[in-house]
Amino acid sequence: MSEFTLPVGPVHPAFKEPIQFKFKIEGEKIKSVDIDMGYNHRGIERAGMKRNPVQIIYLSERICGICSFSHPFSFSRAVENAVGIEVPERAHYIRTIIAELERLHSHLLWAGVAAHEIGFDTxxxxxxxxxxxxxxxxxSITGNRVHYGVMMIGGVRRDLTEEHCQKLSKAMEYYNETLTAIEDVFLNEKTIKMRTQGIGILSKKDALALSAVGPTVRASGVPKDVRVDQPYAAYADMDVKPIVPEKANGDIFDRVWCRLVEVRQSIQIIDFCLQNIPKGDTLAEKNIVKLLADLSQAEGEGIGRHEAPRGECTHYVVLNKQPNPFTWKARAPTYxxxxxxxxxxxxAEIADIPIISASIDPCIACADRVTIVENNKTKTLNKIDLHKKSIEKSKRLKKCQ
Amino acid sequence: MDKIRKTQGGEKMKGTDIVSSFKKKFGKKLLESKIEQNGKIKYDVVWMKIPKKEIVPAIQQLFTFGTPHFAVISANDYPDKIELVYELSVGWGEKAGEILVNIKTDLAKKDLKIHSICELIPGALISEKEKQELFGVKIVNIPDNRNFFLPQDFKGHPGIKKDKRVDMLEVE
Amino acid sequence: MQALKRAIWVFHLNTGGCNGCDIEILAALTPRYDLERFGIKLVGSPRHADVLLITGPVTRKMEERLKRVYAQTPDPKMVVVVGNCGSSKGVFHHHYNVVGPVDKFVPVDVYVPGCPPRPEAIIYGVAKAWIKLEKLKEEKK
Known part of the structure; x- marks a missing residue:
């Protein structure tokens, strides 16, 4: 059978950002893939060189809209480690609560996207x-649905009132109940199992060699989790376990399982924080002008890490007695x-392209125009056809049950 | 190899273990080293500096502590040199057991070449490509030489602070 | 919305944004805000679309695709820009890889400002585009 190249991307009709894949196909099987990114490169790090640390917090939120709390969190930790700022305990707990709320919304978003790629729009x-x-x-806590704007170097800008805490408790009870139904669909439904088990496998050896992060690597049996390996904020006061399946095959089903169990873990973490949150300040230095003046006289380098919903998010900052940082490197987990x-x-098969590419929960997405050249005849598939192929496969598998 | 995470006495790894093993292997070639302690539960952060020729043996030395986790390669742009910072960590998988190891190396601007570490850590490919296109560093023996983030015909290195070609593009 | 004869179909294009506006557009389609009760559907190809929803500041690599998608959408069409980045580059002014707000390349009919705008604001913007489209069709007759 002859081999041909299938270019897929970068315009995607429904979800997220552009990326281009070039698949080498033999029949219906993919032999290799070439990835072209850069459609989303906005040059944020260079812009960061012209801003002071407080402005960089605002800018770093807009690196990604879904993990919009992870980047300011890592950046603030990097600056605090570089300079030696002690964050008050109450601020640690509020940061943890908001980080876990972000994990909740991000994993639920992903669960919906994954279901859509298989064909379960309901x-x-x-x-x-x-x-x-x-x-x-x-x-109600932060003032915005996306891009919260609560992070500040040395703490958080807003406080949690009694009313917020009661709303949070009620919401966590609500989620404990509704999560059972969602877990039942994803983990027990036969068609989803057939579409996800044994597909898109990442072996433990590959996961270690390629330094994967997040649920992607935990599903392959590697227990990497920044909240466990280097506990910070409120995680240091509790016993967080990395979510690794007992028999990790490294396929898509394991990744689905990891994310759903992590949602349950997030609910437990938020409950713990609500019960144990101490009273006190929320900011180490309340006067922002003084904070900026102190930072412009500071010298040092620091690394800040956070376990974002997609994996480890790392920022590196070098300060050298100037108003703007000397170096700022932001590394998102998807890289x-x-x-x-x-x-x-x-x-893998062509029909599995949508679900495999969605399974790492990328902050970049794929495809539109797909041109297949076979025996000198050109056939063009657009995203509807690719998506249809995926849905047809689900129907085929259902009939075989 | 993954099991070798504890010292002989069965205690958790410390930054001092890593620094002393590097001192033993590299001697005077280990130009600088310091250990900081960050965070609520104090964990070690090791910073070391070596000449650029020793980067591959240095990464190999790190493998004796278990498969390291590769985070990213950062770069500091000084007037006469570029300082690369290889950010890795060992000891992951145990509660509060991870140690950050940052290996720095200087590249003089007249000779921006360094050997690739992709044979040891294939996951470093994207970081190395990024240093090539953003800072103009030439990574010798890199498996794939194309640009990753910038268009293939982009002229200029946006990572360098004073780059006139990029400054002109910013004003548009 | 009395004079509306046919439901419009929208195509969403991300020209390099942060995804904030994209997830709010998707949230507008879900049962809480329910754009679909008006018959508005997200389609997979610009050739089937009446309204283009564009997000993101335009990056260098996406400029060509933006113009192509605009050309592929059949007339009469409306362009709705969602978010601050598309309206005016947002936070990304003076970035080397961002070539400009969307209206530098394609004519824009409705701007929905916000970072990101709420789903209600997006629905309002799409409704305005719908009314403008109907008026355009009436004038042509």
């Missing part, structure tokens, strides 16, 4: 309807998870 709407409660809570796509796509 599940997409069900999960996104349930997600709205988290967005409401985030809005370590892009290379693992290559072994995952090997020997």
């Amino acid at each position: 599940v997409l709407y069900l999960v996104w309807k349930n997600r709205e409660k988290v967005m409401d809570i985030c809005e 370590n998870n892009v290379l693992p796509w290559v072994p995952m796509f090997k020997d």
